[in-house]
Amino acid sequence: MYERYLRQIVLKDFGFEGQEKLRRASVCIVGLGGLGSIVSLYLAGMGVGRLRIVDKDVVEEVNLHRQILYDMDDLGEFKSYAARDRISRLNPEVDVEALACQIDEDSIEEVISGMDVVLDGLDNFRARRIVNKACLKHGIPYVYASVIETYGSVSVFKPGETACFECVFKGVSDDDIPRCEKVGVLPAAVGVVASIEVAEAIKLILGWGSNLIGRMAFIDVYSLTFHVFDISKNPECPVCGKSMM
Ligand SMILES: [Zn+2]
Numbered sequence: 001m002y003e004r005y006l007r008q009i010v011l012k013d014f015g016f017e018g019q020e021k022l023r024r025a026s027v028c029i030v031g032l033g034g035l036g037s038i039v040s041l042y043l044a045g046m047g048v049g050r051l052r053i054v055d056k057d058v059v060e061e062v063n064l065h066r067q068i069l070y071d072m073d074d075l076g077e078f079k080s081y082a083a084r085d086r087i088s089r090l091n092p093e094v095d096v097e098a099l100a101c102q103i104d105e106d107s108i109e110e111v112i113s114g115m116d117v118v119l120d121g122l123d124n125f126r127a128r129r130i131v132n133k134a135c136l137k138h139g140i141p142y143v144y145a146s147v148i149e150t151y152g153s154v155s156v157f158k159p160g161e162t163a164c165f166e167c168v169f170k171g172v173s174d175d176d177i178p179r180c181e182k183v184g185v186l187p188a189a190v191g192v193v194a195s196i197e198v199a200e201a202i203k204l205i206l207g208w209g210s211n212l213i214g215r216m217a218f219i220d221v222y223s224l225t226f227h228v229f230d231i232s233k234n235p236e237c238p239v240c241g242k243s244m245m
Contacts, residue, residue, distance in 0.1 A: 001093070005047050018206050019047060023093075025205045026050040028115040030103055030131055032057075032079040034185065035145055036121025037069035038194035039201075043119075044087040046202070050095045051087065054111050055079040055121075056102040066187035103127040108134045117201050120145045125174050129239075132157065132165035136240055141204055143212075145197040148178055150186045150222035152193035155212050155231065156200050159240075162214040163231045166239040189221045 002009060005019050025048050029040050032055035040053055059067070059074040059082055067079075074082040080098035087096050101107045103122070108130050112118055118135055120143060122128050128144070135142040135157070142157045144165055157164050196217060203210045211228070218227045235241055 004091075008046060013208065014206070021205055021207070022047050022202075023049040025117070026052070026115050027201065027205075028052040028054065028112055028118045029121050030054050030111065030118060030127070031121030031123065032067075032069065032083050033063065033121055033123060034066040034187070034190035035147060035194045035197065036119075037067045037083075038191060039119050039121060039198050040083060040087060041069060041090065042195075042198045043201070044091045044094045044096070047091065047093060048205075049093075050097070052097045052099065052111070052115060053080050053083050053087070054099045054101065054103065055083075056100055066185065066190050103130055105130060112138060112140060115140055117141050117143060117204055119143045119197060119201055122146075123180065125169060125172060125177065128165055128169075133239055135159060136164055143197055143201050143204070145193055147190050147193040148180055148185055149183050150189045151218070151220035152189055153216055153218045154193060154196045154200060155216040156204065156210045156214075158210075158213050163233045164237060164240040167234040167237045168216070168231055170234065170237065186221065189219075192219055192221055 008014055009016060009019050027043055027048050029036050032053055057079050059070045059077055059079055061075060069083050069086050078100040080100045084096045084098035087094060112134050118140055132142060136159045139159045144157055145154045146152055200210045200212050215228050216231050
């Protein structure tokens with residue numbers, strides 16, 4: 001049963017023990033667009049035991065330049081169901097649970113319950129705020145990622161240990177950030193950002209220690225620049241600040 005994973009099992013510090021950790025892990029991917037496509041394919045291929053994948057949208061032709069989970073046959077289908085079918089074909093050993101719901105205050109408990117890690121595949125701050133709050137409440141690490149045009153960022157928000165999403169983005173609303181419908185998004189940028197997101201999630205699960213706990217990576221493939229900087233907890237944060245804990 002380990003045959004398909006041998007090329008990662010032989011990695012230094014991975015081993016059969018690492019593979020077992022992946023098999024026992026439950027990972028939620030919120031949003032199945034560009035980031036979610038790559039993240040879910042890699043995690044499924046690597047043998048994460050349980051994936052819960054969430055997206056309310058259907059596949060559109062305009063998605064196909066970057067959302068590599070889908071093809072022409074999936075047009076009009078719910079992304080979460082099309083993704084489940086694709087993932088099951090890639091690796092039938094993975095237990096995939098597909099939810100075609102919107103991320104809101106009502107759905108979020110069901111979306112993240114029982115998960116070890118939540119991975120960001122979202123395209124808006126409204127939903128990220130809801131995910132952040134719920135992950136804090138339940139003590140679940142939230143691997144944040146976003147990408148637009150040719151750049152993106154990744155961080156690991158670990159409840160009780162690091163800053164949270166709100167510490168960093170307090171006061172920023174969806175009206176303040178560019179939308180990919182307007183400014184576009186380069187698939188190669190999505191690939192780089194998503195790969196870093198996967199690596200950080202895997203490091204969390206394997207106990208390797210994530211490099212982005214308390215830090216944020218900013219990557220731009222146009223200028224080919226890569227910056228990692230420290231982020232600190234905001235004591236006045238309305239979500240994780242002292243008065244809220
Ligand atoms: Zn905070």
